[in-house]
């Protein structure tokens with residue numbers, strides 16, 4: 001079957017519930033045959049009228065949504081899919097107000113939907129960046145927040161009343177220059193031990209690490225990395241020695257945060273960072289001409305096995321990744 005290429009085509013295509021189930025089925029179960037999310041059984045029958053399967057072993061029913069970020073949501077699958085299409089393909093982020101208007105759902109539902117999509121886009125990759133042969137990686141941190149206009153009313157009020165300090169949050173970013181992939185992490189502070197631990201976790205020893213002159217990076221050589229330091233006072237870039245790639249990513253990230261998102265609260269920051277990193281890492285390049293449909297399918301492939309409850313989303317409980 002021809003797949004949709006544009007947003008208009010996607011809206012038309014996924015208006016058919018059977019197409020929605022087919023695409024989710026394809027992404028969740030590689031051989032296309034559903035596996036019972038309750039007990040793992042492969043035998044089942046399809047209840048066409050209810051658009052659900054019935055497990056031949058535990059006799060429980062399940063849908064394409066069960067066990068995914070769509071579960072327990074009253075929003076229909078076609079709206080979810082278009083929501084994913086919008087998030088995967090917008091340039092600088094999309095607000096819950098825009099999603100609500102585009103999909104004809106409430107802003108509250110749209111907010112919930114957006115956060116679940118962002119959760120699915122989180123990069124869970126365990127692959128190391130760089131390479132033992134001196135693979136180049138740019139590392140940099142940035143600070144987000146502190147501007148009351150980016151905060152929720154209640155948070156703003158608490159800051160005004162002096163109950164909370166005005167928080168500035170540190171985000172660490174690493175860009176592998178060869179694969180052109182970026183990875184982000186919200187970190188508690190920019191002390192040496194924190195920065196070093198993140199680098200050791202994510203970058204292969206023997207890689208060339210490009211950073212600014214911050215003292216937090218001064219022991220990279222001792223840890224087995226080649227280390228090149230950028231001095232921003234210099235008016236010119238010393239050949240390869242720069243962090244322009246990751247700085248470019250920060251500016252995209254900040255443009256998204258300031259221009260589109262109405263309220264960014266501290267415990268959601270990593271989700272916005274994940275969302276921006278997903279688009280950056282899956283942008284079209286000469287060697288890798290990804291289309292809107294490809295990005296949509298990549299986003300969709302990450303739904304399986306990820307589930308986030310409202311309590312987890314609002315910061316009351318830790319995240320769980322099991323189903």
Ligand SMILES: [Zn+2]
Nearest residue numbers: 036039055058
């Ligand atoms: Zn079962």
